[in-house]
Amino acid sequence: MDKEYITRLIYEYNPQLRGGTIEVPRYRRDLYAAIDAWREKKQAIAIVGLRRTGKTTLMRQMMQEMGSDAAFFSFDEEETQKKDVLVFVLDYFLNNFHARTIFLDEIHYIGDWEGILKRYYDQKGTKFIVSGSESLGLSKAKATLAGRLIVFQLEPLSFSEYLQLRGHSPKEPVPARDDWAALQDFWHRTLVEKEYFEREFLQYLFRGAFPELCDEEDSTVIRKYIYELVVKKIIYQDIPAIYEIRRRDLLFDLFRYCCNNSANLFEVKNLCSTLNANYETVTNYLFYLRSAFLISVAESYTGSAASRLRRNKKVYVVHPAIAFAVMGFDFTLLVEKVLGPYVETVFAGKYFWRDKQKNEVDVVLDTEPLLPIEVRFREHIAPFDLKGLRTFMAAHRVNRGILVTKNTFKKITEGKKEIFMIPAWMFLLVKQTP
Numbered sequence: 560m561d562k563e564y565i566t567r568l569i570y571e572y573n574p575q576l577r578g579g580t581i582e583v584p585r586y587r588r589d590l591y592a593a594i595d596a597w598r599e600k601k602q603a604i605a606i607v608g609l610r611r612t613g614k615t616t617l618m619r620q621m622m623q624e625m626g627s628d629a630a631f632f633s634f635d636e637e638e639t640q641k642k643d644v645l646v647f648v649l650d651y652f653l654n655n656f657h658a659r660t661i662f663l664d665e666i667h668y669i670g671d672w673e674g675i676l677k678r679y680y681d682q683k684g685t686k687f688i689v690s691g692s693e694s695l696g697l698s699k700a701k702a703t704l705a706g707r708l709i710v711f712q713l714e715p716l717s718f719s720e721y722l723q724l725r726g727h728s729p730k731e732p733v734p735a736r737d738d739w740a741a742l743q744d745f746w747h748r749t750l751v752e753k754e755y756f757e758r759e760f761l762q763y764l765f766r767g768a769f770p771e772l773c774d775e776e777d778s779t780v781i782r783k784y785i786y787e788l789v790v791k792k793i794i795y796q797d798i799p800a801i802y803e804i805r806r807r808d809l810l811f812d813l814f815r816y817c818c819n820n821s822a823n824l825f826e827v828k829n830l831c832s833t834l835n836a837n838y839e840t841v842t843n844y845l846f847y848l849r850s851a852f853l854i855s856v857a858e859s860y861t862g863s864a865a866s867r868l869r870r871n872k873k874v875y876v877v878h879p880a881i882a883f884a885v886m887g888f889d890f891t892l893l894v895e896k897v898l899g900p901y902v903e904t905v906f907a908g909k910y911f912w913r914d915k916q917k918n919e920v921d922v923v924l925d926t927e928p929l930l931p932i933e934v935r936f937r938e939h940i941a942p943f944d945l946k947g948l949r950t951f952m953a954a955h956r957v958n959r960g961i962l963v964t965k966n967t968f969k970k971i972t973e974g975k976k977e978i979f980m981i982p983a984w985m986f987l988l989v990k991q992t993p
Contacts, residue, residue, distance in 0.1 A: 560643050568639070569651060572631045576656060581623045586724055586770075588613050594711050595621065598660075603680060603687040603704060608713035609852040609877060610789045610797070611769045614690040617713065618662045621688065630656055633664035640668040640800070645675055653683065660686040667691035668800055673700035680707055692797055692851065715768035715878045718905075718987035722759060724773040735990045736930075737959065739970055739979065746968050746985065753982075757966065760984035764901060765890050768878035778889050785884035790814070793851045802847050809836055813844050817854050817874050818882035822900035822907070822921070824871045845874075853877055860910035860923040875907040895937060895965070902936040902983055906963060918950040920960075929955055934963040936983060945971070945978060952976055961986070 570577055590606075597604055598621060606614050615633070622629045630652040634640050645663075652658040666672050666689040679685045700708060719729055730748050734741030749756065766772040766781045769789070775781050794811050804810060812834055830841050848854045854877060859870040876882040879901035883893070903921050910923040912931065922932040931951045935944045940962070948960040962980045969980040981989075 560641065560647065561638070562647065565639065565644055565647060566651070568636075569630075569632060569648065572633060575622075575627055576630065581619055583616060583620045583623055584770075587620060588617055588713065588770075589717070589720060590711060590713050591617055591620065597709060598688075601684075601686065602706075603676065603689065603708045605700065605708055605710045606688070606690040606713055607710060607852075608692070609715060609768075610692050610792055611771065611784075612713050612715055613770050614692075614713050615664050616770070618664060618688060618690060622662055625660060627656070628658065629660045629662060630658040631662040631664065634668045635665045642669060642671060642675065645669050645672060649675070649679055649685070653679075653685065660688060663687065663689045665691060673703040677704055677707065680704070692793070715880075716763075716770060716773075718760065718763050718767065718984065721763045721767040721773055722988075724770060725759065727755075727759075729988045733988060733990055736961065736979075736981075736986070739977075742979070742981065742985075742989065745989070749985070753966075756984040757982075760987075761890075761893060761898075764879045764898070764905070765883055765893060766880055768880045772880075781880075782884040782887065785881055790853070790881065790885055793853060798847050798851055802843075804847075806836070806840070809834060809840070810844050810847070813841065814848055814853060815885055817848065818876050818885045820874065821876045821879070821882055822873060822903040824913075825874050826871050853881070855907055857907060857909060857911050857922075860912045860925075873907075873911055875904045879904050899934070899936050902963070903934040905983070905987065906932060906934055908932075912947075912951055914950065914954070916950075919947045920951045923951075928959075929957050931955075931957060931960045932963060933960070934983070936963070936965045938965060940964060940967050940980065948978055949973075949976075 575581055594604060594606065594617070606617065608614055619631065622631055632648045634645070649661065652661050669675075676687055676689070680687065716724070722729060730745065732741075734745045736742075765778075766775060769785070772781055772784060775784075794814060795807055798804060798810065799807060813830070816830070816833065827838060827841055827845070830836075831838055834841065845854070845856070849856065855875045857873040857875065859872070861870070882901065882904075906922050908922045908924060910925060912920040912923050920931040921934045924930040924932065931948055933944070933948050945962065948962060951957065952960050958976050960978050962978055963983050963986050964980050966982050967980045968982060968985070971978040971980070
């Protein structure tokens with residue numbers, strides 16, 4: 560370990576320790592308030608999420624408010640990714656600056672970091688706020704740091720956050736998704752700007768996952784940023800640093816398959832055949848991609864957990880912008896025919912539903928009561944587009960469903976049952992809590 564170099568990094572990361580100021584963006588992600596509520600509590604805080612979504616910025620925004628009581632270090636450089644570096648940094652902060660709160664960025668690169676932090680937490684009462692771009696390490700840490708760690712996940716930008724960064728906040732008050740009168744009021748108040756929201760929604764699909772791209776107009780820059788600074792970093796650096804990866808090319812091919820087939824059913828056996836790889840490898844690699852927040856997997860909704868395990872699942876890339884960058888799509892290619900599955904991707908949840916007759920609902924929210932959501936991003940809605948919702952509502956005795964549309968806003972009432980048709984851009988802005 561080069562102690563002089565590490566010391567230099569300490570002072571570079573902490574201008575407040577040498578009389579300078581911490582420069583951070585004024586805009587704060589929605590998650591900031593939830594994390595800030597735990598800042599004065601004794602528990603350590605972990606922030607996990609996809610690369611480039613703002614974890615480091617969020618931490619430094621919190622630091623800015625604390626001044627000299629806080630100190631920061633990042634383990635993003637290969638030279639710093641060692642246990643003895645972590646111990647040296649902690650001792651330096653505590654012995655030289657008497658820091659009350661220590662921020663540690665990209666902590667997942669350090670082996671047994673949780674054991675080291677546990678010792679300092681227990682013996683010295685140090686407050687830690689850490690971040691990582693991989694979920695498994697934090698899951699293990701929760702066991703080691705039982706009762707000492709609370710975890711927050713920072714998602715890619717929501718459409719609402721994207722609009723705020725673009726300088727155009729949604730109209731207030733924002734309605735709840737199950738309040739038709741409030742939805743009507745919101746629709747009428749935003750109708751004059753409908754074309755703006757429709758246009759920005761498409762831009763959000765293409766670039767809206769990452770704060771630094773919100774105002775970027777160059778499609779080539781957008782694709783290169785996502786491909787080089789997010790996807791390649793994760794596939795060829797982050798995942799191999801934590802897991803044993805023999806075939807990085809296969810890992811990338813698997814992720815590219817997920818990008819091409821987002822919102823589609825998949826079966827591991829078929830993936831093995833497609834990729835010419837064995838079952839264990841494909842299963843492990845899917846797990847690694849999920850741990851790195853690049854993909855999510857939804858299960859078929861049934862009353863039995865065992866039954867869900869036996870059925871085919873759906874795979875989703877975490878945000879359409881990533882899929883478009885990997886596939887080399889220009890914004891001009893995002894026509895209605897292409898967009899369907901990627902609009903569904905934005906609404907992906909834990910469950911979908913599909914019966915033996917292949918009636919299907921894209922998303923089932925496991926609320927009380929259940930809420931089925933079907934996505935039909937097309938110019939005209941036909942009666943057939945409602946079949947899946949109607950079948951699910953009848954089978955599960957549910958009185959309300961939602962059809963996410965391209966531009967149709969309408970309510971259909973059939974006896975006691977109601978189907979709300981809501982444009983995609985609008986549904987992303989309403990309150991999603993029951």
